[in-house]
Amino acid sequence: MGNHEVTRLLVNYKTLEEFKNFREFGAAELSMKDDLEANIIENDSESPFYGIYFGKKLVARMSLYKIEAKFDRYFDPPQDYLELWKLEVLEPYRKKGYGKALVDFAKSFNLPIKTNARQGSGEFWSHMGFEPVTYQPARDRGESPYVWYPAGVQEQQENTTPVNVESNQEL
């Protein structure tokens, strides 16, 4: 099974090079590159990404971000929670527990977690103890949100935080 130690990834050119092996390479990665080139962020500063190395190779990663309670539209009572995205394990390293190790790491903060389940990944998330939420178009905008509730936390009902509710006006 190898070593499944989760480490916080550093912002540097080596990490960026590793990221090119992952399918999801977008604005977050390009922004990191721009910031490094323009010296806007320091080399080796901490990124919002966590990963697992197999030897010297990055084989799994995810991004994890704490959202403040006042912006919480998913959990009751409203509270700080983690948004998890870009969970991905490189093809030859799948089905070896790397994805679970990353999710378990996220759970270890004992905060609620919200993710957007990619097409066909619902079974994985259910297996990880996540549940789909009631779809709210204005909030979810085409996402398929899956959430993990620590003890004592439940789904937030619509409109309990009116400050963040968006309109569904006719066009």
Next chain:
Amino acid sequence: MGNHEVTRLLVNYKTLEEFKNFREFGAAELSMKDDLEANIIENDSESPFYGIYFGKKLVARMSLYKIEAKFDRYFDPPQDYLELWKLEVLEPYRKKGYGKALVDFAKSFNLPIKTNARQGSGEFWSHMGFEPVTYQPARDRGESPYVWYPAGVQEQQENTTPVNVESNQEL
């Protein structure tokens, strides 16, 4: 080239059956099915989806949603804008202008538009006159936002609407 007329899709079982041909089938579609089955929404009521039929077959679609100005974190001055997602043309019907016809329809409201560009679609969006925005992790959360500015509208700088700014706290 066929007929490129854009129509607002109706919520009914025929539309749901057509949706199964598209790759992106998630919480929005399942929610529509649940709501129909539980009679929560009326059969043939208007959906947030727009599409193009070739004969009787739905060959392209998108979802379009108006977001209120007070939640605008992308445009300056802050204003009502459209969020566009799930733009998809069925494989055999690509490169025939269906995608452009849908985007042109969205532009016809003359409101700013924001979308999340899927992996590898940046060139398409640039061709449509969209531009990437400066990536803000707390706002964009792993998305690759592309926007379209009508005349007189520009990119919103960070923190001009503090009510909606989320925290980037260390975990």
